[in-house]
Amino acid sequence: MAKQGRPDAYDRIVKRYYGFVRLKASSYFLIGGDSDDLIQEGLVGLYKAVRDYRTDRESSFRNFAELCITRQIITAVKTATRNKHTPLNQYVSFSQTPAAATDSEPTLDEVLPGPEAHEPSNQVISSEELSSLVSCLSSVLSDLESQVLSLYLDGYSYETVAEKLECDTKTVDNALQRVKRKVGSHIDSRNVLN
Template sequence: MIDNSIIRKAKLGDEEAFNEILHEYENLIALKTRKYFIIGGDRDDLFQEGVIGLMKAIEAYNDEKASFKTFAMLCVKRQILTAISVDNTYKNKLLNQSMSDVYMTEDEDFSYSKQKSLTYYDPEELYLGKEKIQLLENYLENLLSPMEMGVFKKLEAGYTYIEIAELIGITKKASDNCIQRIKKKINQFLERYEAI
C-alpha cells in the first residue's frame, strides 16, 4: 500500500519510491490504456504516456484535496487523452477526419465506431484505404478552386482557420466559409465512394 511518505520521497526524486509507486499502479495504467489507441502506435506508447501521467500526479499531489489513487488515475487518463489529441493534429488531419469513423462524445471517454487499430487491418483493407485517399486527392485537385486548394494545403499543414486567413490575406469569415465548402465536397466524395 502506498502511503504519503512514499509519495513525498518520490516527489523529492527517490527512484526506489517512484518504482514502488509504479509497481503498485502499473496494472491500473495498463487497464486505462486498454480502451484507447494511437493510429500507427501501440500499447507501449500509451502505457508510457500513462507513466508520464503518474509522474505528473506525484509532482502535483496534495494529500489535503483527494486520495492519491483518485488523483493519479485522473492524471494518467488526462495524459493518455492528451497524447491521442496531439497525435490527431498531424499533417493530414483533414483527410483523416474526413475518412475516419471516429467520433468524440460528450461522455467521459472517447467512443469508437467501426474504427480498428492498424494492426488489425489486412493488406487488402490497407490497399483500398490508400486507393481511397489517392482518389480523394485527385477529386479535390479537379474540384477545388485555387483559393480552396490553398486553404486545403494550409489545413493539411495544421493551420487554424484564423491563421489561414492571415496567411493568405482573407477575412476569418471567408476562411471559415472556404473550409466548410471543402468539407462539403469531401463528404460528397465519400458518399459517392461508399455508394460504389
C-alpha cells in the first residue's frame, strides 16, 4: 500500500522501522553532521526500500529494508569523508569571526597584508614586510597568543582551539583580538607600501 503512495501506510512503515534506523545510525559517525543527519539518511534508505521492493523476489521486505537503510547510511558516511570535501569541511573564514559580528574591529584578512601588485619592487618589499611581521610576532605575542594564532591559522574553530589549550572560547577570542591589534599596529608603524 505504501508503494502506491498511501501516506498513512508509509507512516506506519516509518514508525515500525524508526527504531532500527536510529540503532543503525548510532553505529556511524558523519563528518560535518550529527546523529539526526544519519537518521535522515536511514529514512531515505527506508523510502528507497518502499519504492524499489519487489514481491516477486525471494527476500522479505524487512531484509530488503535493512539492506537499503544500511547502504544509504554507509554511502552518506563515505561521501562525507571523501578527500574531495576536505577543503569545505575544514574551511575557516578570515573575513568573519565571532568578534567581527559584534564590534567594528577589523578581521584578520583586513589586517594581514595582501598582494599589492606583481611588480618586482613590491614583491621585495612584501617579502621584507613578511619577515618583519614574523619577527614582530615572535617578539610581541605572548605564548598564549602565539598558540591561539597558530591553531586558528591551521583551521581550528574557536571551540577546538579552546579545548586544545584548555581555556574558554572568550579567552581565545580575546587573544585573537590582541593579535589583530598588535599586527595592525606593526603594519601601521611600517606603512611602506601605502
